[in-house]
């Protein structure tokens with residue numbers, strides 16, 4: 001099997017690249033191309049087409065995206081391009097070269113009022129990111145009808161800068177010692193990137209074997225936490241003295257309150273996937289960032 005992972009320099013893509021270590025794989029990045037990644041701008045049809053033409057993959061995984069709210073606000077056109085145009089071009093490229101496509105999407109396509117959400121539940125995004133992810137899904141289905149779209153909830157795992165995940169950013173703020181107010185309204189289901197990456201690898205294998213999968217599938221951890229609850233867990237585990245206050249929602253009306261995803265049969269299709277409990281996995285992920293200075297953050301770059 002030959003695979004191309006677009007967005008292999010990102011949080012999920014790094015882990016997906018690792019999970020595909022048993023096959024011939026090419027990973028792409030844009031601003032980060034260390035470790036043998038190929039630089040491809042996925043908003044360029046020529047760039048995407050050149051790589052897929054050269055590699056002739058059996059399967060393509062699209063981990064390209066832009067999910068940082070400060071970037072959507074500062075340059076919405078770019079953020080839309082990274083989420084929607086890139087998805088369309090990669091889907092067109094995969095269809096043209098006869099590759100199967102696994103496209104990554106988000107629980108933010110839902111409005112969070114009627115959890116749990118099944119793959120066939122009606123999307124109703126509340127903010128720009130959710131709308132772009134939904135448009136990307138529509139573009140993928142139009143350009144590459146055999147594609148599988150995998151929706152995931154918020155991810156956590158080893159990061160390159162504190163702002164790369166909500167969890168490590170919370171840890172950095174708590175480590176700084178000041179009073180911290182954290183959203184105690186919106187429930188999230190933080191899922192370890194390595195668990196999500198294993199699901200991607202198995203889905204890719206199933207696609208290449210021609211097994212029947214729905215056009216949209218869901219994967220999610222089962223433990224739900226608000227940001228406040230995550231902060232309390234971190235403070236207790238590391239004996240931090242920071243005062244944490246349970247706050248109102250981060251952006252009233254703009255973020256879904258509870259988008260719990262119903263994985264509906266996917267575990268049976270994929271076979272046993274190693275489930276990682278957030279309450280057990282978070283300490284080594286946050287520990288390096290408890291004393292990190294803001295300068296270690298790439299957020300807003």
Ligand SMILES: NC(=O)c1ccc[n+]([C@@H]2O[C@H](COP(=O)([O-])OP(=O)(O)OC[C@H]3O[C@@H](n4cnc5c(N)ncnc54)[C@H](OP(=O)(O)O)[C@@H]3O)[C@@H](O)[C@H]2O)c1
Nearest residue numbers: 007009010011012029030031032041042064065153154155
């Ligand atoms: N992280 C989460 O909590 C989460 C939750 C649910 C769904 N998802 C979805 O999962 C996917 C991966 O997310 P992630 O968290 O891994 O994102 P990420 O860490 O922000 O990484 C984004 C990736 O996209 C690449 N990229 C950005 N613009 C590009 C362009 N114009 N051309 C080519 N590559 C470009 C980046 O390359 P460089 O960094 O090298 O520039 C990077 O590899 C996205 O679709 C996201 O919506 C993520």
